[in-house]
Amino acid sequence: MNLKYIIYCCIIFFIVQTIIWFQLNGQFIKGWDWFKNNPFLLSLLGIPISILLIYGTKMGYIGFNELLWPQRLILFALGIISFSFCTWYFLGENLSIKSIISISIAVILVAIQVFWKTN
Numbered sequence: 001m002n003l004k005y006i007i008y009c010c011i012i013f014f015i016v017q018t019i020i021w022f023q024l025n026g027q028f029i030k031g032w033d034w035f036k037n038n039p040f041l042l043s044l045l046g047i048p049i050s051i052l053l054i055y056g057t058k059m060g061y062i063g064f065n066e067l068l069w070p071q072r073l074i075l076f077a078l079g080i081i082s083f084s085f086c087t088w089y090f091l092g093e094n095l096s097i098k099s100i101i102s103i104s105i106a107v108i109l110v111a112i113q114v115f116w117k118t119n
Contacts, residue, residue, distance in 0.1 A: 005063030006114055012056035013075045016049055017082040023049075029090050070113040077106035077113075 023045045026035030035042065053075075060071025084103050087093045095103070 001065060001117070002063045005059045007063075009056050009060035009063055009071055010074060010078065010110075010114075012052050012059060013071070013078045014082055016052045016056065017075070017079040018086065019045060019049055019052075020079075021083055021086045025086070025091070064113075073113050074110050077109040080106040081110075 022035075023042050026032050026042070027039075029035070056075070057068075057071055060074065061068065064070040080103060084095065084099065088095060
């Protein structure tokens with residue numbers, strides 16, 4: 001396991017998930033009419049998103065000694081964490097107990113993938 005590449009993977013995946021949140025949900029933020037009126041231009045973000053996902057997956061593959069499952073689960077968990085923060089911060093949606101427990105499980109999922117040593 002190479003922690004440097006795992007950190008790069010996590011950073012890239014978190015950035016990607018945050019960009020995706022704005023791409024999909026920016027239309028619901030009051031005063032952000034550009035997002036409502038330009039779905040085609042927003043869809044063009046798919047190109048840099050895909051490139052970042054390719055590099056993030058490569059970093060994770062190297063970091064986890066040529067295993068794919070860990071970075072897939074990390075991408076999922078970081079998406080939940082990013083979604084939760086952005087939805088709360090930009091749209092004012094409070095977290096319910098159910099959401100807090102789900103976010104906690106996502107954090108645990110990332111910790112298991114990063115810190116649990118396998119043979």
